[in-house]
Amino acid sequence: MAAIDAVDVSKQYRKQVALDRVDFEVEEGETFGFLGPNGAGKSTFINMLLDFAKPTEGSVSIFGYDCQRAGVAARERVGVLPEGYSVFEGLTGRQHIEYAINSKEVDDDPIEILDRVGIRGDADRQASEYSKGMAQRLVLGMALVGEPDLLILDEPSTGLDPNGAAQMREILREENARGATVFFSSHILEQVEAVCDRVGILQDGELVAVDTIAGLRSSLGGGTKLVITVAEFVEGMLEAIRAVDGVETVVTAGDQTIEVTCVDDAKMDILVELRSLGVDVVNFRTDEASLEDMFIEYTGARNR
Numbered sequence: 001m002a003a004i005d006a007v008d009v010s011k012q013y014r015k016q017v018a019l020d021r022v023d024f025e026v027e028e029g030e031t032f033g034f035l036g037p038n039g040a041g042k043s044t045f046i047n048m049l050l051d052f053a054k055p056t057e058g059s060v061s062i063f064g065y066d067c068q069r070a071g072v073a074a075r076e077r078v079g080v081l082p083e084g085y086s087v088f089e090g091l092t093g094r095q096h097i098e099y100a101i102n103s104k105e106v107d108d109d110p111i112e113i114l115d116r117v118g119i120r121g122d123a124d125r126q127a128s129e130y131s132k133g134m135a136q137r138l139v140l141g142m143a144l145v146g147e148p149d150l151l152i153l154d155e156p157s158t159g160l161d162p163n164g165a166a167q168m169r170e171i172l173r174e175e176n177a178r179g180a181t182v183f184f185s186s187h188i189l190e191q192v193e194a195v196c197d198r199v200g201i202l203q204d205g206e207l208v209a210v211d212t213i214a215g216l217r218s219s220l221g222g223g224t225k226l227v228i229t230v231a232e233f234v235e236g237m238l239e240a241i242r243a244v245d246g247v248e249t250v251v252t253a254g255d256q257t258i259e260v261t262c263v264d265d266a267k268m269d270i271l272v273e274l275r276s277l278g279v280d281v282v283n284f285r286t287d288e289a290s291l292e293d294m295f296i297e298y299t300g301a302r303n304r
């Protein structure tokens, strides 16, 4: 059975279409990354899973339970890290975890959980005094209570330092390895690339791609990235590259570097085109297209 099943789900806020007939499944046991530029509809979708928002049309279900009509059953096996969660005034970190343990009626050890998310040393401090990253770690800890079958995490890396982000990745891997399905939205594409089996890309409320990263690469014609360093930029150079057959995206990275995603066959034509414009090519190399390159290609936007 699918862990998450979205059936032609749409959401309209007055004139704003936040989701437009989104239809996909997240299989049990997958780690699934949910991507999209700001305002694409990611949080709206997650809010529907949690019944904070209702679909205008279509439906969403978790392990076969409709998130609106059978919300309590749907969320029973779920651990959640919602967007913009604020901690309770007057409760320590440990008490937050104890609260989650009591509400889920399980017997986890709060200190073990705080240790896992890296804030064991701050267990008895008021959570309202925590830094942003510490609070984010605490909320992740609360989501992990009771070994949920599905983790739903809205931007889990928000506020985390690089160590925290690496720890987060490790926790997602461990959770997946014990059998949990992990569904998370993120703007940190390296993180998504490192842990996800599949990704879905939302753009203006529409799901424009759902695939493995390798699958995305091959549907973009091989997804080669050419990194070209030139002595200096020449007027009309970027437009000329864009006009070459097989070129998908052209972006600049610094004063002298151009990154081009294209089909394999286009590489030589690009270099020939640059020579004919009198551009002095200092260096070029080919990389595999990263998830960020593909994201730009699908959404036409730099993510960060």
Ligand SMILES: Nc1ncnc2c1ncn2[C@@H]1O[C@H](COP(=O)(O)OP(=O)(O)OP(=O)(O)O)[C@@H](O)[C@H]1O
Binding pocket: 013, 016, 017, 018, 036, 037, 038, 039, 040, 041, 042, 043, 044, 045
């Ligand atoms: N309560 C609301 N009332 C009206 N419009 C809303 C509401 N919530 C979201 N929207 C609109 O729905 C669209 C999708 O917003 P959403 O928050 O789901 O995007 P997102 O992909 O999570 O963005 P971000 O990456 O910035 O968090 C936006 O145009 C937003 O303005």
